[in-house]
Amino acid sequence: MREMIKMVVVLTILSFFSGGVLAYIRNNTQERIENQVLEFVKGPAIRAIFEGAGNNPIADRFTFKDGDIERTFFVGVFDGEPRGVAFETAGKGYGGDVGLMVGIDVKNNKLMGVGVTTHAETPGMGAKAKSDPSFTAQFMGLALEQPIAVTMDGGSISAISGATITSRAVSSAATDADKIYQKLKTQIADKLKEFKK
Amino acid sequence: MAKSLTQEFVKGLWDEVPPFRLVLGLCPVLAVTKSVENGIGMGVATTFVLVGSNVLVSVLRKLIPAKVRIACFIVIIATFVTVVELVMQAFAYPLFLKLGIFIPLIVVNCIVLGRAEAFAFKNGVFRSLLDGLGMGIGFTLSLMALAAVRELLGTGMLTFWVTPIQIFGPSFQPFSFMVEAPGAFMALGLMLCLMNLVGEK
Numbered sequence: 063m064r065e066m067i068k069m070v071v072v073l074t075i076l077s078f079f080s081g082g083v084l085a086y087i088r089n090n091t092q093e094r095i096e097n098q099v100l101e102f103v104k105g106p107a108i109r110a111i112f113e114g115a116g117n118n119p120i121a122d123r124f125t126f127k128d129g130d131i132e133r134t135f136f137v138g139v140f141d142g143e144p145r146g147v148a149f150e151t152a153g154k155g156y157g158g159d160v161g162l163m164v165g166i167d168v169k170n171n172k173l174m175g176v177g178v179t180t181h182a183e184t185p186g187m188g189a190k191a192k193s194d195p196s197f198t199a200q201f202m203g204l205a206l207e208q209p210i211a212v213t214m215d216g217g218s219i220s221a222i223s224g225a226t227i228t229s230r231a232v233s234s235a236a237t238d239a240d241k242i243y244q245k246l247k248t249q250i251a252d253k254l255k256e257f258k259k
Numbered sequence: 260m261a262k263s264l265t266q267e268f269v270k271g272l273w274d275e276v277p278p279f280r281l282v283l284g285l286c287p288v289l290a291v292t293k294s295v296e297n298g299i300g301m302g303v304a305t306t307f308v309l310v311g312s313n314v315l316v317s318v319l320r321k322l323i324p325a326k327v328r329i330a331c332f333i334v335i336i337a338t339f340v341t342v343v344e345l346v347m348q349a350f351a352y353p354l355f356l357k358l359g360i361f362i363p364l365i366v367v368n369c370i371v372l373g374r375a376e377a378f379a380f381k382n383g384v385f386r387s388l389l390d391g392l393g394m395g396i397g398f399t400l401s402l403m404a405l406a407a408v409r410e411l412l413g414t415g416m417l418t419f420w421v422t423p424i425q426i427f428g429p430s431f432q433p434f435s436f437m438v439e440a441p442g443a444f445m446a447l448g449l450m451l452c453l454m455n456l457v458g459e460k
Binding site: 065068072076084088098099 | 319322323324326327330331334335337338341342345346348349350352353356
Protein backbone atom coordinates (compact mmCIF):
# COMPACT_ATOMS: atom_id res chain seq x y z
CA MET A 63 0.00 0.00 0.00
CA ARG A 64 2.72 2.46 0.97
CA GLU A 65 4.58 1.63 -2.21
CA MET A 66 1.43 2.27 -4.21
CA ILE A 67 1.05 5.73 -2.70
CA LYS A 68 4.70 6.50 -3.29
CA MET A 69 4.41 5.59 -6.97
CA VAL A 70 1.41 7.85 -7.43
CA VAL A 71 3.00 10.73 -5.53
CA VAL A 72 6.34 10.57 -7.37
CA LEU A 73 4.76 10.42 -10.82
CA THR A 74 2.34 13.21 -9.97
CA ILE A 75 5.06 15.53 -8.70
CA LEU A 76 7.28 14.73 -11.68
CA SER A 77 4.49 15.45 -14.17
CA PHE A 78 3.58 18.60 -12.28
CA PHE A 79 7.10 20.01 -12.62
CA SER A 80 7.38 18.87 -16.21
CA GLY A 81 4.15 20.67 -17.07
CA GLY A 82 5.29 23.83 -15.32
CA VAL A 83 8.66 23.95 -17.08
CA LEU A 84 7.08 23.35 -20.49
CA ALA A 85 4.41 26.00 -19.96
CA TYR A 86 7.07 28.51 -18.98
CA ILE A 87 9.23 27.78 -22.04
CA ARG A 88 6.28 27.77 -24.37
CA ASN A 89 5.13 31.16 -23.11
CA ASN A 90 8.57 32.57 -23.69
CA THR A 91 9.10 31.18 -27.18
CA GLN A 92 5.59 31.40 -28.61
CA GLU A 93 5.94 34.83 -30.14
CA ARG A 94 9.31 34.04 -31.69
CA ILE A 95 8.00 30.78 -33.13
CA GLU A 96 5.02 32.55 -34.70
CA ASN A 97 7.36 35.05 -36.31
CA GLN A 98 9.63 32.26 -37.56
CA VAL A 99 6.70 30.39 -39.08
CA LEU A 100 5.53 33.54 -40.82
CA GLU A 101 9.03 34.27 -42.08
CA PHE A 102 9.86 30.81 -43.42
CA VAL A 103 6.49 29.35 -44.42
CA LYS A 104 4.54 32.36 -45.63
CA GLY A 105 7.40 34.83 -46.01
CA PRO A 106 8.69 33.69 -49.42
CA ALA A 107 5.19 33.85 -50.97
CA ILE A 108 4.45 37.26 -49.45
CA ARG A 109 7.75 38.73 -50.57
CA ALA A 110 7.28 37.39 -54.09
CA ILE A 111 3.83 38.99 -54.31
CA PHE A 112 4.98 42.34 -52.94
CA GLU A 113 8.16 42.50 -54.96
CA GLY A 114 9.55 46.01 -54.82
CA ALA A 115 7.57 47.01 -51.73
CA GLY A 116 9.16 49.68 -49.58
CA ASN A 117 8.25 48.07 -46.26
CA ASN A 118 8.61 44.73 -44.53
CA PRO A 119 5.23 43.14 -45.31
CA ILE A 120 5.69 40.46 -42.65
CA ALA A 121 6.11 43.03 -39.88
CA ASP A 122 3.30 45.27 -41.17
CA ARG A 123 0.30 43.09 -40.54
CA PHE A 124 -3.06 43.23 -38.84
CA THR A 125 -5.72 40.67 -37.94
CA PHE A 126 -9.48 40.62 -38.33
CA LYS A 127 -12.16 38.31 -37.07
CA ASP A 128 -14.06 37.04 -40.10
CA GLY A 129 -16.92 35.10 -38.55
CA ASP A 130 -15.17 32.51 -36.39
CA ILE A 131 -11.89 32.59 -38.28
CA GLU A 132 -9.14 35.03 -37.46
CA ARG A 133 -7.36 36.16 -40.60
CA THR A 134 -3.99 37.84 -40.82
CA PHE A 135 -3.50 40.51 -43.47
CA PHE A 136 -0.08 41.58 -44.69
CA VAL A 137 0.39 45.07 -46.05
CA GLY A 138 2.52 46.04 -49.04
CA VAL A 139 3.54 49.69 -49.21
CA PHE A 140 4.57 50.99 -52.63
CA ASP A 141 5.96 54.52 -53.03
CA GLY A 142 4.73 55.42 -49.54
CA GLU A 143 1.22 54.27 -50.30
CA PRO A 144 -0.27 51.07 -48.79
CA ARG A 145 -1.54 49.61 -52.03
CA GLY A 146 -1.43 45.87 -51.51
CA VAL A 147 -2.97 43.52 -49.01
CA ALA A 148 -2.24 39.80 -48.84
CA PHE A 149 -3.87 37.03 -46.87
CA GLU A 150 -4.11 33.25 -46.93
CA THR A 151 -6.92 31.01 -48.12
CA ALA A 152 -7.02 27.32 -48.94
CA GLY A 153 -8.41 25.06 -51.66
CA LYS A 154 -8.96 21.30 -51.68
CA GLY A 155 -6.04 19.73 -53.52
CA TYR A 156 -5.12 16.17 -54.39
CA GLY A 157 -3.26 15.55 -51.14
CA GLY A 158 -5.18 17.80 -48.77
CA ASP A 159 -5.49 21.53 -48.41
CA VAL A 160 -3.41 23.77 -50.63
CA GLY A 161 -2.62 27.01 -48.79
CA LEU A 162 -2.54 30.04 -51.04
CA MET A 163 -1.30 33.52 -50.24
CA VAL A 164 -3.32 35.98 -52.31
CA GLY A 165 -2.20 39.55 -52.85
CA ILE A 166 -4.79 42.14 -53.84
CA ASP A 167 -4.06 45.48 -55.43
CA VAL A 168 -6.47 47.67 -53.49
CA LYS A 169 -6.01 50.75 -55.68
CA ASN A 170 -6.57 49.14 -59.07
CA ASN A 171 -8.97 46.51 -57.77
CA LYS A 172 -7.19 43.51 -59.22
CA LEU A 173 -5.06 40.56 -58.18
CA MET A 174 -1.50 41.49 -57.45
CA GLY A 175 -0.29 37.89 -57.43
CA VAL A 176 -0.60 34.57 -55.63
CA GLY A 177 1.85 32.12 -54.10
CA VAL A 178 1.40 28.62 -52.68
CA THR A 179 2.48 28.36 -49.03
CA THR A 180 1.69 24.86 -47.76
CA HIS A 181 0.68 21.77 -49.70
CA ALA A 182 0.98 18.00 -49.84
CA GLU A 183 0.68 17.56 -53.62
CA THR A 184 2.58 14.99 -55.70
CA PRO A 185 6.21 15.99 -56.30
CA GLY A 186 6.82 16.77 -59.95
CA MET A 187 3.09 17.12 -60.70
CA GLY A 188 0.87 19.15 -58.36
CA ALA A 189 3.89 20.39 -56.42
CA LYS A 190 4.76 22.48 -59.48
CA ALA A 191 2.09 24.93 -58.33
CA LYS A 192 4.67 26.03 -55.77
CA SER A 193 7.95 25.38 -57.57
CA ASP A 194 7.06 26.58 -61.07
CA PRO A 195 6.43 30.35 -61.00
CA SER A 196 4.96 30.38 -64.52
CA PHE A 197 1.74 28.82 -63.21
CA THR A 198 1.05 31.34 -60.46
CA ALA A 199 2.20 34.19 -62.73
CA GLN A 200 -1.05 33.72 -64.67
CA PHE A 201 -3.01 35.13 -61.74
CA MET A 202 -1.15 38.41 -61.80
CA GLY A 203 -3.37 41.32 -62.77
CA LEU A 204 -6.64 39.34 -63.00
CA ALA A 205 -9.78 41.40 -62.39
CA LEU A 206 -11.70 40.92 -59.15
CA GLU A 207 -15.39 40.19 -58.58
CA GLN A 208 -15.53 37.34 -61.06
CA PRO A 209 -14.76 33.67 -60.56
CA ILE A 210 -11.25 32.54 -61.38
CA ALA A 211 -11.12 29.13 -63.06
CA VAL A 212 -8.98 26.89 -65.24
CA THR A 213 -9.63 26.85 -69.01
CA MET A 214 -11.57 23.57 -68.99
CA ASP A 215 -13.98 25.11 -66.49
CA GLY A 216 -14.39 28.16 -68.72
CA GLY A 217 -11.77 30.35 -67.06
CA SER A 218 -8.48 31.81 -68.23
CA ILE A 219 -5.93 29.80 -66.21
CA SER A 220 -4.16 27.01 -68.08
CA ALA A 221 -3.83 24.10 -65.66
CA ILE A 222 -0.53 22.38 -64.88
CA SER A 223 -0.47 19.28 -67.07
CA GLY A 224 -1.27 16.20 -65.03
CA ALA A 225 -2.39 18.27 -62.06
CA THR A 226 -5.88 19.55 -62.82
CA ILE A 227 -7.08 19.03 -59.26
CA THR A 228 -4.25 21.13 -57.86
CA SER A 229 -4.83 23.84 -60.45
CA ARG A 230 -8.51 23.90 -59.55
CA ALA A 231 -7.62 24.11 -55.85
CA VAL A 232 -5.46 27.16 -56.47
CA SER A 233 -8.14 28.80 -58.62
CA SER A 234 -10.89 28.20 -56.08
CA ALA A 235 -8.67 29.50 -53.27
CA ALA A 236 -8.10 32.68 -55.29
CA THR A 237 -11.85 33.02 -55.89
CA ASP A 238 -12.50 32.56 -52.16
CA ALA A 239 -9.94 35.22 -51.39
CA ASP A 240 -11.75 37.60 -53.72
CA LYS A 241 -15.05 36.92 -51.90
CA ILE A 242 -13.45 37.48 -48.50
CA TYR A 243 -11.91 40.70 -49.72
CA GLN A 244 -15.24 41.99 -51.06
CA LYS A 245 -16.85 41.18 -47.71
CA LEU A 246 -14.21 42.95 -45.61
CA LYS A 247 -13.32 45.66 -48.13
CA THR A 248 -14.32 48.70 -46.08
CA GLN A 249 -12.67 47.43 -42.89
CA ILE A 250 -9.47 46.64 -44.77
CA ALA A 251 -9.44 50.08 -46.41
CA ASP A 252 -9.78 51.72 -42.97
CA LYS A 253 -6.92 49.67 -41.56
CA LEU A 254 -4.66 50.30 -44.54
CA LYS A 255 -4.73 54.05 -43.92
CA GLU A 256 -2.71 53.47 -40.75
CA PHE A 257 0.20 52.21 -42.79
CA LYS A 258 0.51 55.36 -44.91
CA LYS A 259 3.99 56.84 -44.70
CA MET B 260 34.15 -2.68 -12.60
CA ALA B 261 34.96 0.81 -11.27
CA LYS B 262 35.99 2.64 -14.40
CA SER B 263 37.82 5.91 -14.09
CA LEU B 264 35.90 9.09 -14.90
CA THR B 265 37.79 9.56 -18.15
CA GLN B 266 36.89 6.03 -19.18
CA GLU B 267 33.19 6.75 -18.59
CA PHE B 268 33.45 9.65 -20.99
CA VAL B 269 35.67 8.05 -23.62
CA LYS B 270 33.76 4.80 -23.91
CA GLY B 271 30.95 6.61 -25.73
CA LEU B 272 33.37 7.79 -28.39
CA TRP B 273 34.68 4.44 -29.58
CA ASP B 274 34.16 1.28 -27.49
CA GLU B 275 30.44 1.81 -27.07
CA VAL B 276 29.70 4.43 -29.72
CA PRO B 277 25.90 4.22 -30.00
CA PRO B 278 24.99 3.58 -33.66
CA PHE B 279 28.01 1.47 -34.62
CA ARG B 280 28.85 -0.56 -31.52
CA LEU B 281 25.59 -0.71 -29.62
CA VAL B 282 23.64 -0.50 -32.90
CA LEU B 283 20.98 1.55 -31.12
CA GLY B 284 18.90 4.49 -32.29
CA LEU B 285 19.19 3.65 -35.97
CA CYS B 286 15.96 5.37 -37.01
CA PRO B 287 17.38 8.94 -36.95
CA VAL B 288 20.79 7.66 -38.04
CA LEU B 289 19.34 6.38 -41.29
CA ALA B 290 16.79 9.11 -41.81
CA VAL B 291 18.51 12.44 -41.17
CA THR B 292 22.02 11.81 -42.47
CA LYS B 293 21.34 13.35 -45.88
CA SER B 294 23.55 16.31 -45.07
CA VAL B 295 26.20 17.02 -42.44
CA GLU B 296 24.15 19.96 -41.19
CA ASN B 297 21.18 17.71 -40.37
CA GLY B 298 23.55 15.27 -38.67
CA ILE B 299 25.01 17.99 -36.46
CA GLY B 300 21.56 19.37 -35.59
CA MET B 301 20.18 15.97 -34.69
CA GLY B 302 23.35 15.06 -32.77
CA VAL B 303 23.34 18.23 -30.69
CA ALA B 304 19.63 17.88 -29.92
CA THR B 305 20.11 14.26 -28.84
CA THR B 306 23.18 15.14 -26.76
CA PHE B 307 21.23 17.79 -24.88
CA VAL B 308 18.41 15.35 -24.13
CA LEU B 309 20.87 12.60 -23.15
CA VAL B 310 22.84 14.78 -20.75
CA GLY B 311 19.70 16.34 -19.25
CA SER B 312 17.86 13.07 -18.74
CA ASN B 313 20.94 11.23 -17.46
CA VAL B 314 21.61 13.90 -14.84
CA LEU B 315 18.00 14.18 -13.73
CA VAL B 316 17.46 10.42 -13.60
CA SER B 317 20.64 10.06 -11.59
CA VAL B 318 19.61 12.81 -9.15
CA LEU B 319 16.19 11.28 -8.64
CA ARG B 320 17.29 7.62 -8.71
CA LYS B 321 16.73 7.10 -4.95
CA LEU B 322 13.26 8.68 -5.08
CA ILE B 323 11.89 6.91 -8.15
CA PRO B 324 10.16 3.63 -7.20
CA ALA B 325 11.53 0.78 -9.34
CA LYS B 326 8.10 -0.28 -10.54
CA VAL B 327 7.28 3.01 -12.25
CA ARG B 328 10.82 3.88 -13.31
CA ILE B 329 10.14 3.56 -17.04
CA ALA B 330 7.15 5.90 -16.80
CA CYS B 331 9.26 8.41 -14.86
CA PHE B 332 12.08 8.17 -17.42
CA ILE B 333 9.66 8.84 -20.23
CA VAL B 334 8.21 11.90 -18.48
CA ILE B 335 11.73 13.30 -17.94
CA ILE B 336 12.91 12.52 -21.48
CA ALA B 337 9.72 13.85 -23.09
CA THR B 338 10.11 17.11 -21.18
CA PHE B 339 13.65 17.62 -22.45
CA VAL B 340 12.65 16.71 -25.99
CA THR B 341 9.80 19.21 -25.98
CA VAL B 342 12.19 21.88 -24.71
CA VAL B 343 14.55 21.12 -27.60
CA GLU B 344 11.67 21.20 -30.05
CA LEU B 345 10.42 24.59 -28.88
CA VAL B 346 13.88 26.14 -28.74
CA MET B 347 14.76 24.82 -32.19
CA GLN B 348 11.54 26.20 -33.64
CA ALA B 349 12.24 29.57 -32.10
CA PHE B 350 15.89 29.90 -33.09
CA ALA B 351 16.65 27.51 -35.97
CA TYR B 352 13.39 27.14 -37.86
CA PRO B 353 14.84 25.96 -41.21
CA LEU B 354 16.70 23.16 -39.42
CA PHE B 355 13.51 22.25 -37.60
CA LEU B 356 11.68 21.99 -40.94
CA LYS B 357 14.33 19.58 -42.25
CA LEU B 358 14.51 17.36 -39.14
CA GLY B 359 10.75 17.53 -38.69
CA ILE B 360 9.25 14.48 -37.04
CA PHE B 361 12.65 13.12 -35.95
CA ILE B 362 12.99 15.68 -33.14
CA PRO B 363 9.88 14.51 -31.24
CA LEU B 364 10.97 10.95 -32.00
CA ILE B 365 14.05 11.39 -29.77
CA VAL B 366 11.62 10.45 -26.96
CA VAL B 367 11.60 6.87 -28.17
CA ASN B 368 15.28 6.79 -29.15
CA CYS B 369 16.72 3.66 -27.55
CA ILE B 370 19.99 5.38 -26.65
CA VAL B 371 18.35 7.90 -24.34
CA LEU B 372 16.12 5.41 -22.55
CA GLY B 373 18.91 2.83 -22.65
CA ARG B 374 21.41 5.09 -20.88
CA ALA B 375 18.83 6.15 -18.29
CA GLU B 376 17.96 2.52 -17.50
CA ALA B 377 21.38 0.90 -17.82
CA PHE B 378 23.59 3.65 -16.46
CA ALA B 379 22.08 6.74 -14.84
CA PHE B 380 19.68 4.77 -12.62
CA LYS B 381 22.64 2.95 -11.03
CA ASN B 382 25.40 5.56 -11.01
CA GLY B 383 26.22 8.93 -9.47
CA VAL B 384 25.36 12.31 -10.96
CA PHE B 385 28.80 13.26 -12.25
CA ARG B 386 29.41 9.85 -13.81
CA SER B 387 26.02 10.00 -15.48
CA LEU B 388 26.79 13.44 -16.83
CA LEU B 389 30.05 12.22 -18.36
CA ASP B 390 28.35 9.13 -19.73
CA GLY B 391 25.61 11.19 -21.36
CA LEU B 392 28.09 13.66 -22.78
CA GLY B 393 30.33 10.92 -24.17
CA MET B 394 27.46 8.99 -25.70
CA GLY B 395 25.98 12.20 -27.13
CA ILE B 396 29.23 13.32 -28.71
CA GLY B 397 29.84 9.81 -30.02
CA PHE B 398 26.37 9.84 -31.54
CA THR B 399 26.93 13.27 -33.09
CA LEU B 400 30.27 12.25 -34.58
CA SER B 401 28.76 9.05 -35.99
CA LEU B 402 25.94 11.01 -37.60
CA MET B 403 28.43 13.49 -39.03
CA ALA B 404 30.68 10.76 -40.41
CA LEU B 405 27.80 8.90 -42.02
CA ALA B 406 26.26 12.12 -43.35
CA ALA B 407 29.59 13.26 -44.76
CA VAL B 408 30.03 10.02 -46.72
CA ARG B 409 26.47 10.10 -48.02
CA GLU B 410 26.39 13.77 -48.89
CA LEU B 411 29.81 13.82 -50.49
CA LEU B 412 29.09 10.84 -52.73
CA GLY B 413 25.44 11.67 -53.24
CA THR B 414 25.75 15.35 -54.17
CA GLY B 415 29.47 16.18 -54.31
CA MET B 416 28.91 18.85 -51.67
CA LEU B 417 29.19 19.19 -47.90
CA THR B 418 26.80 21.35 -45.86
CA PHE B 419 28.14 22.28 -42.45
CA TRP B 420 25.85 25.21 -41.81
CA VAL B 421 23.18 26.57 -44.18
CA THR B 422 25.27 26.94 -47.37
CA PRO B 423 26.64 23.86 -49.16
CA ILE B 424 30.33 23.82 -50.02
CA GLN B 425 31.25 22.36 -53.39
CA ILE B 426 33.94 19.72 -52.85
CA PHE B 427 34.13 17.88 -56.16
CA GLY B 428 34.13 19.90 -59.37
CA PRO B 429 31.15 20.21 -61.69
CA SER B 430 32.32 17.21 -63.73
CA PHE B 431 31.53 14.91 -60.77
CA GLN B 432 28.53 12.71 -61.50
CA PRO B 433 26.76 12.27 -58.13
CA PHE B 434 25.68 8.82 -56.94
CA SER B 435 22.28 10.20 -56.12
CA PHE B 436 21.09 6.95 -54.53
CA MET B 437 23.46 7.68 -51.63
CA VAL B 438 21.15 10.42 -50.33
CA GLU B 439 18.13 8.13 -50.74
CA ALA B 440 17.08 5.42 -48.28
CA PRO B 441 19.09 2.52 -49.84
CA GLY B 442 22.26 4.62 -49.65
CA ALA B 443 21.71 5.03 -45.91
CA PHE B 444 21.63 1.28 -45.34
CA MET B 445 24.65 0.65 -47.55
CA ALA B 446 26.74 3.42 -46.00
CA LEU B 447 25.81 2.26 -42.48
CA GLY B 448 26.66 -1.35 -43.32
CA LEU B 449 30.00 -0.44 -44.84
CA MET B 450 30.89 1.75 -41.87
CA LEU B 451 29.99 -1.01 -39.41
CA CYS B 452 32.19 -3.36 -41.40
CA LEU B 453 35.04 -0.85 -41.44
CA MET B 454 34.80 -0.24 -37.70
CA ASN B 455 34.88 -3.96 -37.01
CA LEU B 456 37.91 -4.39 -39.24
CA VAL B 457 39.78 -1.57 -37.48
CA GLY B 458 38.70 -2.73 -34.02
CA GLU B 459 39.76 -6.34 -34.66
CA LYS B 460 43.03 -7.35 -33.12
